[in-house]
Amino acid sequence: MKNSFIIGKKIYLRPIVKKDLNENYKNWFNDADVCMFNSHHRFPNYNEDMLYYYKKVIKTRNNLILAIIDKKTDSHVGNISLQNINYIDKAAELAVIIGDKKFWGKGIGKEAGNLILKHGFNDLNLHRISCGTSKENKGMQGLAGSLGFKREGVLREALYKNGRYNDIINYGLLKKEYEKKGFGR
Numbered sequence: 750m751k752n753s754f755i756i757g758k759k760i761y762l763r764p765i766v767k768k769d770l771n772e773n774y775k776n777w778f779n780d781a782d783v784c785m786f787n788s789h790h791r792f793p794n795y796n797e798d799m800l801y802y803y804k805k806v807i808k809t810r811n812n813l814i815l816a817i818i819d820k821k822t823d824s825h826v827g828n829i830s831l832q833n834i835n836y837i838d839k840a841a842e843l844a845v846i847i848g849d850k851k852f853w854g855k856g857i858g859k860e861a862g863n864l865i866l867k868h869g870f871n872d873l874n875l876h877r878i879s880c881g882t883s884k885e886n887k888g889m890q891g892l893a894g895s896l897g898f899k900r901e902g903v904l905r906e907a908l909y910k911n912g913r914y915n916d917i918i919n920y921g922l923l924k925k926e927y928e929k930k931g932f933g934r
Contacts, residue, residue, distance in 0.1 A: 751763070751823075752764060752766070753818075754815060755815070755864045755865070755867075755868055757860045757861070757863075757864050758860065759819065759820055759821075759855075759856070759857065759860055760817055760818060760819055760820060760826075760857055760860055760861060760864075761818050761820060762815040762816065762817060762818070762829065762861060762864055762865065763815060763816050763818055764815060764816070765803065765807050765814060765815065765816045765828065766816075767803065769816055769825055770796070770799040770800060770803055773825075773848075773849075774799070774825065774848065775796065775799055776848075777827075777846065777848030777849075778848075810834070811832075811833060811834050812830060812831070812832045812833070812834065813830060813831045813832075813834065813841075813865070813868075813869075813873075814828055814829075814830040814832070815828065815829055815830065815865070816828060817829055817847070817857060817861045819852065819857075824849065825849075826847060826848065826849040826851075826852045826857060827845065827846050827847035827848050827849065827852065827857065827858075827861070828844075828845070828846050828848070829843075829844070829845045829846075829858075829861040829862065829864075829865050830843070830844045830845075830865075831843060831865060831868075831869050831873070831875070831878065832844055834873070834875075838876070838877070839874060839875050839876035839877065840875060840876060840877040840878070840879070841869060841873075841875055841877075841878050841879075842878070842879050842880060842881075843862070843865070843866070843869075843878050843879070843880040844880065845858050845861060845862060845889075845892070858888075858892050859892060859895055859896065862892060862896045863896065866878060866896060866922070866927060870924045870927050870928075875924065876923065876924050877921060877922070877923050877924070878921070878922050879898075879901075879919060879920060879921045879922070880893055880898065880919075880920050881904070881917045881918065881919045881920065882917065882918055882920075883908055883910065883915045883916070883917060883918075884903070884915055884916040884917070884918055885915060890918060893920040896922065897922055897926060897927055897930045898920035898921060898922045899920060899921060899922065899926070900918060900919070900920055901919045901920060901921045902918075902919050903916050903917065903918055903919070904916065904917040904919065
């Protein structure tokens with residue numbers, strides 16, 4: 750568990766490093782299936798794009814973007830993040846991508862979500878974490894519900910993907926709700 754930041758049962762979360770900016774990682778964002786419900790895969794992802802993202806987005810204090818690593822194989826299987834961290838309002842946005850399709854449906858997103866929520870509420874002292882997803886993304890909607898998020902509203906036809914406009918469903922979770930459900934213990 751080299752360079753681990755947060756350790757779970759099946760996975761650990763660690764900082765993304767330059768060696769992660771490889772062909773496999775780049776291909777996640779060029780894969781139509783992996784990016785079916787998000788804003789990626791509109792333009793090809795190039796090595797230069799990844800390096801820019803690494804320098805200008807990953808390595809800032811406004812975003813906590815971590816690699817999801819499978820403990821058994823030590824493989825980088827996805828990313829999870831708290832983005833647009835607002836230190837005055839104590840708020841952030843949760844985002845997750847499982848790029849390695851072999852790990853879909855195995856509970857990796859839920860475990861990673863629990864780990865980063867605990868860190869966000871307990872270590873970063875966040876008050877609110879939100880997330881949004883396409884109305885077609887049943888997997889992310891299920892994940893949000895299983896992590897304790899409440900549906901808060903809909904941005905009508907806010908995402909153009911796959912030749913049509915889609916609604917984005919917004920979810921939110923307050924620290925007191927998180928604690929009341931017994932998460933983070």
